[in-house]
Amino acid sequence: MLKKAQGGTNAAVLIAVIAALILLYIVFLPDAEREALLENKTVDRSSDGDGTDVLLREFPERLDTVEEIEDKDIPNVLLFETTNAKELENINPFIVRKGWFDEKTKETEFAIENLDNTDNVILSFKAKEHKGTLTITLNNEIIYENDLESQTVAPITLKKNLLREENKLIFSVSPVGMKFWRTNEYSLEDVKVIGDITDKTKQESKNVFTLTSTDLFNIEEANLRFVPYCGNVEDVGTLDITLNSRNLFSAVPVCEDAYKQAIPLGMLNSGENNIVLRTNKGSYSVEQIRVTFKEEDVKTNVYFFEINDTTLEDIESGAEDVILKMEFVEDNDLKRADININDRFITLDVDERTFSKDITDYIKEGNNFIEIRPRTRLDIVELTVELEE
Secondary structure, three states: OHHHHHHHHHHHHHHHHHHHHHHHHHHOOOHHHHHHHHOOOOOOOEEOOOOOEEEEEEOOEEEOOOOOOOOEEEOOEEEOOEEEEEEEEEEOOEEEEEEOOOEEOEEEEEEOOOHHHEEEEEEEEEEEEEOOEEEEEEOOEEEEEEEOOOOEOOOEEOOHHHOOOEEEEEEEEOOOOOOOOOEEEEEEEEEEEEEEEEEOHHHEEEEEEEEOHHHHHHEEEEEEEEEEEEOOHHHOOOEEEEEOOEEEEEEOOOOOOOEEEEOOHHHOOOEEEEEEEEEOOOOEEEEEEEEEEEEOOOOOEEEEEEEOHHHHHHHHOOOOEEEEEEEEOOOOOOEEEEEEEOOEEEEEEEOOOEEEEEOHHHOOOEEEEEEEEEOOOEEEEEEEEEEEO
16 A cells, blocks of 8 residues: 555656646747747747748749830831843954864853853854854853854854853864865954843841840740832742841732731840841832830739737737848849838839848738839849847
8 A cells, every 4th residue: 555655656746847847848938939839829930040030031033124125127128139231251353264274263261250140141243254164162062053154143142051150162163175275264353252140139138136135035925027019029039038047937928918927036136136138039128127026024023921910919019020131142233123011012222232121010910921023133042031029
C-alpha cells in the first residue's frame, strides 16, 4: 500500500512539473503568438532572422511599361523599269579580202557590262565593196554567211545564248578558187553593235524604320498597309516586299486595292528595320505605306498577404507598423510606378536603390493586396511587407 501511495505522489509531482514548464513557455511567448495559441488561431507571418516579421516576400524581377508605339510611315515609292537602245561598240571602217596572194581578216571585240539586262543585240554595217561570200562569226559560231548584192545590209541579230560579257567578232571573205587573178573583197563601214539596255535600278526601293527594345517587347500585333497603283495593268510583274531580308509579300497585286499584310513578330528587330519593295517588270506607284502596331495590355503585378485579427490589433494599437520595402537593381535610372494598396494609391518616384513606405493606414484584416503598375521599367530584386515594432 505504501509503494502505491508513493507511486501516485511521484506521478502527481511529474504532472505538476510539466504543467509549470508549459505555463512558463506560454508566459514567455511573444504577445501575438501567446494570444493566437490561447485563442486557437494561427499567425500569418515569418521571421526575418533579426526579429522582423515578414508578411510578404516576393522577387518580381523586371516590370515593363507599355506605352503607345508610334506607327511608322514609309514614303511613297515609284518602281519602274526603263529600256533604251545603246551603242555597245562602234568599229572603224575596215577591209577584208582574200586572193591567191593576199588575205586579210578582221577581228574585233566588244563587252556587255550587264548581260542579264541586255536584249535585242544587233550588228549593223554597210558594204561599200562586196565581192565573194562574207562570213561573220561570234565567239567561234557562224552567225552570217552570204553574198551581198548591195551595200545596204539588214541588221544581223546576235542570239543571246551566244553572247558573253567579253565577245569576239571575226569578219572574213571566201576564197576565189581557181581564179588566181581575182581577189574577193569587202569594204565595211558604219559597223556598230547595238543593244537594248534595261535599267532596273529604279525597280527597287529601300527604307528604314526603328524600334526600341521596349517597343519590340510590348508589340502584340504588327501590320504593313499599302495601296499599289499600276502604270499598265497588263504589263506589271510581281511586287515583292521584304523585311529584314525575309519575304513578307510576293504577288501581282490588284491595283488600287488597299492591302493589310500581317508581319510575324519574329521579323522585327530592335533598332533598324529594313523594308525593301521591288518589282521584276512594269511599273508601280506604291502609296499610303505604313507599319502599324497594336500594343499589349499594361501588365501589372499583384501580390497578396493575410492579416489576422491579432496582428491587426497590434497594428491598430500602435505596437507595430507595416512597412513596404523594395530593392532595385543598382543603377541611377529614375524609377516610377503607381502602387495600389487595397484600392488606395501611393506613388513611387525615386532614383535610389531602395524604397520604403509606411503603409500601416492602408492595412485591413483578412486578405490584402499590392498592385504595381510601372510607369518606367523596373528591375525589382525583392519586395517585402514587414511588421516593425
